[in-house]
Amino acid sequence: MTYGIDEWFVTALARTIRDGEVTFHGFASPCAQVAMHLAKRTHAPRMLLIEGAMYALDPTPPFIPPTSNDASLGHGASYAMRFEEFFDAAVRGDVDRMFLSGGQIDRYGNANVTAIGGMPRPKVKLGGGGGGCNISATIGALTLWSTNHRSGRCLIEACDFITDLGHRTPAGTRAELGYTGGGPQWLVTELGVFDFPDGSARLRRLFPDTTVAEVRAATGFELVVADDLGTVEAPSERDIALIREIDPLGVRRQEFRAAELDRRFDAHAGTPTGTVP
Amino acid sequence: MAFHTAQDMRTDLAGAAAHVTDGALVALGGGLSARLPMALVRQLIRDGTHDLHVIGSAHSIDVDLLVAAGALAVCEESYVGFEQDLGLAPAFRRAAQAGDLDVRESCCDTLLTQLRAAEMGVPFLPVRGIRGTDIPTLHPEYGEVTCPFTGETLVVVPPLRPDVVLLHAPLGDAAGNLHLEQPYVLDERFAMASAAVVATVERLTPTTEVVAAGITIPAHRVAAVAEVPYGAHPSSCYPAHPYDRAHLAAYVAQAATPDGAAAYLERYVRGTDEAGYRREVGEERLAALREWDVSEPRWRKAFA
Numbered sequence: 001m002t003y004g005i006d007e008w009f010v011t012a013l014a015r016t017i018r019d020g021e022v023t024f025h026g027f028a029s030p031c032a033q034v035a036m037h038l039a040k041r042t043h044a045p046r047m048l049l050i051e052g053a054m055y056a057l058d059p060t061p062p063f064i065p066p067t068s069n070d071a072s073l074g075h076g077a078s079y080a081m082r083f084e085e086f087f088d089a090a091v092r093g094d095v096d097r098m099f100l101s102g103g104q105i106d107r108y109g110n111a112n113v114t115a116i117g118g119m120p121r122p123k124v125k126l127g128g129g130g131g132g133c134n135i136s137a138t139i140g141a142l143t144l145w146s147t148n149h150r151s152g153r154c155l156i157e158a159c160d161f162i163t164d165l166g167h168r169t170p171a172g173t174r175a176e177l178g179y180t181g182g183g184p185q186w187l188v189t190e191l192g193v194f195d196f197p198d199g200s201a202r203l204r205r206l207f208p209d210t211t212v213a214e215v216r217a218a219t220g221f222e223l224v225v226a227d228d229l230g231t232v233e234a235p236s237e238r239d240i241a242l243i244r245e246i247d248p249l250g251v252r253r254q255e256f257r258a259a260e261l262d263r264r265f266d267a268h269a270g271t272p273t274g275t276v277p
Numbered sequence: 278m279a280f281h282t283a284q285d286m287r288t289d290l291a292g293a294a295a296h297v298t299d300g301a302l303v304a305l306g307g308g309l310s311a312r313l314p315m316a317l318v319r320q321l322i323r324d325g326t327h328d329l330h331v332i333g334s335a336h337s338i339d340v341d342l343l344v345a346a347g348a349l350a351v352c353e354e355s356y357v358g359f360e361q362d363l364g365l366a367p368a369f370r371r372a373a374q375a376g377d378l379d380v381r382e383s384c385c386d387t388l389l390t391q392l393r394a395a396e397m398g399v400p401f402l403p404v405r406g407i408r409g410t411d412i413p414t415l416h417p418e419y420g421e422v423t424c425p426f427t428g429e430t431l432v433v434v435p436p437l438r439p440d441v442v443l444l445h446a447p448l449g450d451a452a453g454n455l456h457l458e459q460p461y462v463l464d465e466r467f468a469m470a471s472a473a474v475v476a477t478v479e480r481l482t483p484t485t486e487v488v489a490a491g492i493t494i495p496a497h498r499v500a501a502v503a504e505v506p507y508g509a510h511p512s513s514c515y516p517a518h519p520y521d522r523a524h525l526a527a528y529v530a531q532a533a534t535p536d537g538a539a540a541y542l543e544r545y546v547r548g549t550d551e552a553g554y555r556r557e558v559g560e561e562r563l564a565a566l567r568e569w570d571v572s573e574p575r576w577r578k579a580f581a
Contacts, residue, residue, distance in 0.1 A: 027309055027335055028360035053309055053335065054460050062573050065580045066362035066522065067310040069460050071515045072576065080459045083334075084466065087386045091405040114382055115373075119415060125373035127358030127365060130335050131385030134406035161411045171409040178408070178429050249580060254361045 003240045005190060005263040006031070006252045008207065009147070010243055011235035012193055012277040013099065014039040016143040016186045017047060021096035024050040024086070024139070026130050027068035030251040031145060032099030034064060037246045038239060050095070055081035064247045066254065087131060093180050096140040100132055104159045107201045107221040109144055109166030109184030111136075112159040119161055129163040136164040137177070141185040147255040149189035149218050155201075156220035167199030174199075186277060190260055191215050193232055193277045200224065205232040205277060209263060232277055237267050279472065280497045286453040287481070290508075290551060293501040294320035296475045297329070297441055300350070304471055305333040305340065306444035307512060308462040309360065310520040313339040314443035316477050316508035319546045319554065322346040332437060334385045334463055338511065338528060341366040342546070344378060345538040353381045355388065359529055362522075367532040381415050387434055389463065395436035395470035403431035442467035442474050444494070445509040447517055448487050449478035453499025456490040458515045465493065473500035477508035479517050507555055507563055518566040519579045524558065 013035035017023055021044065025032040033052060040049050040058070049058050053069035060076030074080050081089075089095055102111025103126050113132065117123030136142060148154040162169055167183045174183055184201075187194040192215055193205035202224040203215060208231050216223045235243075243252070253261060294317055297303060307313045318339050321329070328350040331340060335356035343349045345368035357369045372378035390404040401420065408430070413419050420433045444464055446455040455476055457464060468474050474494060481504040508514070511521035511528070532538040545554055555563060569576045 030361055063577050067360055067520060069309045069311045070513065070519060074459060083460065083462050084389055087389055091386060119380065121376055122374055125370045128354065128356035128382050129384060130356050133384040133410050133412050134386035134404065137406035163410060163412065165406065165409055169409040249577070
């Protein structure tokens with residue numbers, strides 16, 4: 001049995017979730033979406049899964065559709081929160097984890113989803129941040145992700161525009177800004193996994209077909225590497241089977257460039273610990 | 278935010294769209310690929326309505342078409358795009374990059390808070406986040422206050438009182454009572470904060486049927502209701518139909534150039550009416566969308 005980088009990547013995202021957490025993903029986030037359902041069916045059965053733009057609680061979608069607020073994502077849920085019910089919970093600190101991505105991400109985990117080149121005259125106008133500007137300040141922990149690290153354009157020295165909050169911005173630290181949320185805890189990319197000791201990104205895990213030199217070349221800020229740098233924990237055969245069952249349409253693959261999807265790996269029957277990606 | 282007490286709010290699409298005047302502050306209902314008020318958007322474009330200031334959370338072809346038609350002066354949405362699947366919004370992106378559109382990008386909870394301030398009749402409310410990001414550079418109207426109880430510094434935002442909110446609902450009655458399916462997104466808040474709700478409905482039904490399904494927006498908020506089947510197409514209007522992904526994909530591809538966007542507008546909007554729109558899309562194709570609930574494989578097929 002072989003599997004792709006998309007499946008390993010989703011597994012790494014899933015393992016950033018702790019059992020019992022109240023977890024949310026935003027719209028346009030297929031990998032995070034699949035990861036939450038994988039976590040729910042493996043190491044985190046007690047998590048409360050808030051399904052993206054449907055705000056449905058613990059749904060069992062028959063498939064993951066390519067849009068974030070289709071009724072299929074509410075399938076099997078006995079309740080869907082109102083928009084305001086979710087945002088109230090998120091800003092008062094009752095949501096434990098959110099997944100966030102960005103066109104640009106800096107070492108502190110600030111993210112730009114507004115405009116490459118900044119505003120008001122962007123070079124590339126991105127879609128925008130949804131609610132991230134508000135709730136990245138207050139949610140317990142953030143799992144950031146990017147499938148565009150290798151391009152050299154995503155992990156950069158400074159964001160052209162800060163939409164979502166990392167550990168510190170030019171205006172100050174989270175504590176100085178009065179924020180109660182814990183900020184970025186993990187950053188998962190198609191090259192490896194970063195954590196944030198002291199509020200700054202540090203390479204903690206590598207995919208085994210990738211080198212530290214490749215990561216350094218693709219990273220616009222000074223790369224800090226953990227002393228105990230290891231390999232990203234591989235998915236089990238059950239993880240892989242579950243991902244394919246959860247996402248039969250393969251929407252998770254939309255996030256990857258075609259060349260990345262050529263990265264294939266041999267499955268093993270290891271037992272994941274479910275604690276560190 | 279007046280009460281609308283007339284007993285019969287029925288009109289046609291043109292009559293409904295006429296509630297939107299040039300320069301109006303317009304809230305767009307629904308979100309992303311769900312229940313966008315597309316027939317109303319198309320009618321505003323046919324009418325040549327212009328200089329609109331739109332607000333909303335995460336939206337897609339509704340905003341992009343208004344931008345392509347030159348109907349917008351200000352865009353205050355939290356997101357405009359077609360998600361991972363179909364990518365950036367072509368006309369919106371082009372106008373923003375050329376400086377042809379005043380983009381006052383906002384955030385979901387900020388918009389919610391501003392609507393609540395309008396509902397409550399208070400001059401401001403505090404909102405979490407924002408400080409330390411670059412979003413305030415787009416919003417000189419935001420302020421900061423020191424909390425008199427805790428001493429903390431908070432961002433405060435003024436009310437947003439839309440002149441009108443445009444909605445498409447699966448069911449409504451002659452008085453204007455509307456039933457919506459989840460996700461309601463900001464629709465309930467828009468309805469309470471706006472001077473008037475203008476709605477199209479998939480089906481006009483007796484009040485008893487709307488009551489049985491559940492009234493989401495009460496008639497006293499509603500100034501006009503028009504029956505327009507497929508009024509949300511190409512977005513979804515459950516339980517009637519899912520979104521039309523192929524149509525959206527074709528739009529995104531075609532609108533990649535200004536000429537392509539103009540051709541789309543001519544074929545589907547300016548050069549025709551809603552009956553013509555349905556013919557252009559294809560009556561068989563629309564009928565097939567309605568069969569989404571025949572089986573799970575059939576539902577899944579809508580997304581392939």
